[in-house]
Amino acid sequence: MKKQRNKGTVGRKESAGRAHGSAERETGIRSSSKRSKNRSTGNLRGARKQQAREIAGLPVSKNDEVVIDIIGMNHDGEGVGRADGYTLFVAGALPGEKALVKVLKTKKQYGYAKLLELREVSPDRVAAPCSIYDKCGGCQLQHLSYAGQLAWKRQHVIDALERIGKLRVAETGDAGAVLGGDGASEGAGAGTGTGAVVSEAVRGGNGVSGDRAAEVSAGTGVVKVAANDSSGVTTVGFGGYELEGEGLVAAVEPSAHNGIVVLPTLGMAEPWRYRNKAQVPVGVTDGALVGGFYARGSHRIVDMETCLIQHESTDDVVARVKAIGRKLGITAYNEESGQGLLRHVVVKVGFRTGEVMLVLVTNGQDIPHVEAWIGLIREQLPQVVSICQNINTKQTNVIFGDETRVLWGRDVIYDYIGDVQFAISARSFYQVNPVQTEVLYSKTVEYAGLTGRETVIDAYCGIGTISLFLAQHAERVYGVEIVKEAIDDARSNAELNGMRHVTFEVGASEEVIPRWKEQGIEADVIVVDPPRKGCDPRLLETILEMKPERVVYVSCNPSTLARDLRILEDGGYRTVEVQPVDMFPHTTHIENVALLVRK
Numbered sequence: 065m066k067k068q069r070n071k072g073t074v075g076r077k078e079s080a081g082r083a084h085g086s087a088e089r090e091t092g093i094r095s096s097s098k099r100s101k102n103r104s105t106g107n108l109r110g111a112r113k114q115q116a117r118e119i120a121g122l123p124v125s126k127n128d129e130v131v132i133d134i135i136g137m138n139h140d141g142e143g144v145g146r147a148d149g150y151t152l153f154v155a156g157a158l159p160g161e162k163a164l165v166k167v168l169k170t171k172k173q174y175g176y177a178k179l180l181e182l183r184e185v186s187p188d189r190v191a192a193p194c195s196i197y198d199k200c201g202g203c204q205l206q207h208l209s210y211a212g213q214l215a216w217k218r219q220h221v222i223d224a225l226e227r228i229g230k231l232r233v234a235e236t237g238d239a240g241a242v243l244g245g246d247g248a249s250e251g252a253g254a255g256t257g258t259g260a261v262v263s264e265a266v267r268g269g270n271g272v273s274g275d276r277a278a279e280v281s282a283g284t285g286v287v288k289v290a291a292n293d294s295s296g297v298t299t300v301g302f303g304g305y306e307l308e309g310e311g312l313v314a315a316v317e318p319s320a321h322n323g324i325v326v327l328p329t330l331g332m333a334e335p336w337r338y339r340n341k342a343q344v345p346v347g348v349t350d351g352a353l354v355g356g357f358y359a360r361g362s363h364r365i366v367d368m369e370t371c372l373i374q375h376e377s378t379d380d381v382v383a384r385v386k387a388i389g390r391k392l393g394i395t396a397y398n399e400e401s402g403q404g405l406l407r408h409v410v411v412k413v414g415f416r417t418g419e420v421m422l423v424l425v426t427n428g429q430d431i432p433h434v435e436a437w438i439g440l441i442r443e444q445l446p447q448v449v450s451i452c453q454n455i456n457t458k459q460t461n462v463i464f465g466d467e468t469r470v471l472w473g474r475d476v477i478y479d480y481i482g483d484v485q486f487a488i489s490a491r492s493f494y495q496v497n498p499v500q501t502e503v504l505y506s507k508t509v510e511y512a513g514l515t516g517r518e519t520v521i522d523a524y525c526g527i528g529t530i531s532l533f534l535a536q537h538a539e540r541v542y543g544v545e546i547v548k549e550a551i552d553d554a555r556s557n558a559e560l561n562g563m564r565h566v567t568f569e570v571g572a573s574e575e576v577i578p579r580w581k582e583q584g585i586e587a588d589v590i591v592v593d594p595p596r597k598g599c600d601p602r603l604l605e606t607i608l609e610m611k612p613e614r615v616v617y618v619s620c621n622p623s624t625l626a627r628d629l630r631i632l633e634d635g636g637y638r639t640v641e642v643q644p645v646d647m648f649p650h651t652t653h654i655e656n657v658a659l660l661v662r663k
């Protein structure tokens with residue numbers, strides 16, 4: 065039997081800004097069994113629950129409604145609350161909020177609850193601008209202000225370094241630091257530019273529980289930062305960062321000279337419409353061809369007209385392709401039956417060049433009325449310079465099949481990161497946020513400290529984007545990557561840019577680099593950009609044996625970054641600085657670049 069509340073269920077969007085500060089302020093647990101006494105099965109159910117609770121020894125059980133304080137946010141972007149010391153994850157709740165939640169599921173160590181009503185609202189809560197935010201799984205943090213997102217990402221990195229890497233993070237000074245206006249930082253963490261003073265008092269009295277609490281005040285407001293409880297939860301309050309120029313920056317100066325400086329996250333001045341690639345699943349709803357996104361936690365396709373993190377061109381291309389498909393009577397692929405033709409519409413956009421590639425992923429070779437299709441796309445979408453078909457007849461979640469052919473136009477589009485030109489094919493990997501990629505790579509080059517005379521190794525080089533960026537400032541660059549097609553792209557991109565001093569090899573970094581060492585190749589700098597699982601231990605061993613002056617570690621996973629930094633520290637390196645870069649605004653992804661020098 066479903067319990068009714070006088071206030072209805074709130075979604076993240078609805079709950080935004082819905083303050084209930086004057087409402088009842090109890091923090092106790094409301095047992096669902098107690099409140100169901102008027103119902104026929106209530107007593108029995110209550111007794112069972114009571115029993116289960118006693119057995120499990122948990123302070124709450126399923127369907128209980130409790131008012132809890134949200135004290136942190138986990139790596140999935142869910143609010144973390146405590147009910148009598150028991151951890152509850154609550155999607156859509158933010159640190160600093162008090163919320164009425166309903167327990168959905170309990171496990172021994174933690175459980176999940178649904179947000180019913182906000183009793184106290186975080187000042188960092190914003191109304192998500194996207195109309196489908198509640199249904200789509202693409203973004204997780206739109207209900208948190210952008211400044212709040214950046215602060216949380218930085219704190220998440222600090223937590224990982226301290227807890228997983230057992231590394232010492234520099235405390236930011238009593239006198240504070242400076243918010244940089246241009247994203248530049250000088251030396252180890254001393255920011256330059258205009259802006260506000262940032263100060264952080266450790267074990268500060270901002271009322272947040274945890275073993276470390278800090279308060280940061282900036283010129284534009286107050287940032288409360290608190291961190292760390294024993295369950296690995298980051299607790300953080302937000303606010304007070306300033307948007308200026310190219311990005312949102314704040315540099316923090318360490319008070320002591322020891323410890324790693326973790327710079328404030330480099331964010332985007334305009335954190336919307338940043339993606340250059342969309343992969344839109346196509347299906348049928350009520351008999352009509354639709355394309356959009358998979359509803360959260362399912363494989364049901366929901367139609368979508370606009371995605372606020374995609375380039376504007378993408379909306380237009382997808383809408384017109386769907387309309388043309390409907391007009392020509394194209395069938396949509398059905399995952400369950402394996403029938404139907406059109407599986408995905410993939411759109412790639414060159415931000416700098418404006419060129420667009422359209423890829424129709426089909427469940428079969430033949431596209432009915434293909435000439436009419438091409439004609440209409442060309443007529444309606446002049447920015448499209450390449451129309452490709454990729455054939456995928458497998459019953460799989462993998463988007464692309466092995467065969468790609470050009471239906472019309474070129475087989476690649478071009479784009480630039482900085483001054484380096486890249487050719488992007490239907491299948492080639494290319495960073496999805498070109499604006500922030502330039503920020504990330506510029507920081508990588510800065511950390512590499514190149515004068516033009518160095519030999520650099522770029523491990524896990526993909527299509528050689530970092531290698532070519534580095535090659536503009538180095539005497540020789542060696543790149544290694546395990547995927548052959550990526551190395552083919554890397555070589556053609558080197559040629560495209562007339563860079564002959566870059567050598568690429570296919571293979572595992574942990575096998576190829578030791579071989580290079582045996583061949584007498586010595587690196588002044590080694591750059592690594594591994595997948596989420598981090599560096600292979602054999603590669604770390606080889607780095608320690610090769611003893612480059614600097615190691616620059618680009619990472620998409622703070623946990624494995626922290627683990628690997630520990631190994632490098634133990635082997636004779638010192639981590640000087642870590643720069644979080646926001647490559648994926650409104651999502652929980654965190655990218656970092658770290659500088660290590662030989663002790």
Ligand SMILES: C[S@@+](CC[C@H](N)C(=O)[O-])C[C@H]1O[C@@H](n2cnc3c(N)ncnc32)[C@H](O)[C@@H]1O
Binds near residue numbers: 494495
């Ligand atoms: C995070 S991506 C980095 C790509 C590239 N540096 C960039 O910025 O676009 C990691 C890359 O490592 C490659 N990879 C995975 N395991 C590898 C290994 N053992 N050795 C070399 N490359 C590997 C993947 O194929 C992928 O291209």
